[in-house]
Amino acid sequence: MRVERLAPRASGFSLIETLIGLTLLAAILLATASMVAVVPREIHRVAARREATRALEATLESMRAGQLPAASGVVEPNLYRWTQPQPPTAKGLRLWINTEPIAPPGLFRVTVRARYSVHHQVVEQAVETLTWRP
Numbered sequence: 001m002r003v004e005r006l007a008p009r010a011s012g013f014s015l016i017e018t019l020i021g022l023t024l025l026a027a028i029l030l031a032t033a034s035m036v037a038v039v040p041r042e043i044h045r046v047a048a049r050r051e052a053t054r055a056l057e058a059t060l061e062s063m064r065a066g067q068l069p070a071a072s073g074v075v076e077p078n079l080y081r082w083t084q085p086q087p088p089t090a091k092g093l094r095l096w097i098n099t100e101p102i103a104p105p106g107l108f109r110v111t112v113r114a115r116y117s118v119h120h121q122v123v124e125q126a127v128e129t130l131t132w133r134p
Contacts, residue, residue, distance in 0.1 A: 073097055
């Protein structure tokens with residue numbers, strides 16, 4: 001009885017398998033790199049929005065406290081930076097107040113608008129509330 005031996009099979013990856021693996025790895029790395037590049041822009045955009053929101057809130061609170069008159073006009077946002085001085089993230093931040101008396105006398109509808117730019121895009125935010133001035 002004669003036993004035939006089969007030729008040993010080569011171990012390892014073929015050239016095509018290696019190229020497919022490298023192509024998949026390159027695609028995954030490119031997708032990850034593009035996501036990493038977006039994160040700092042989004043952090044800057046969120047920081048600018050937070051700065052504008054704080055300026056809007058501070059303006060409304062100043063009006064409620066009687067530090068600002070119940071009149072329409074432009075407000076300087078740098079008056080309301082209560083934290084350490086830091087470079088503004090919301091470039092060109094401007095605030096506009098619009099007050100409108102409504103019934104009963106002494107009640108005002110107050111709208112404060114903020115306009116700023118971030119990454120060369122103009123953004124507007126607005127907050128509306130009622131305030132009482134006897």
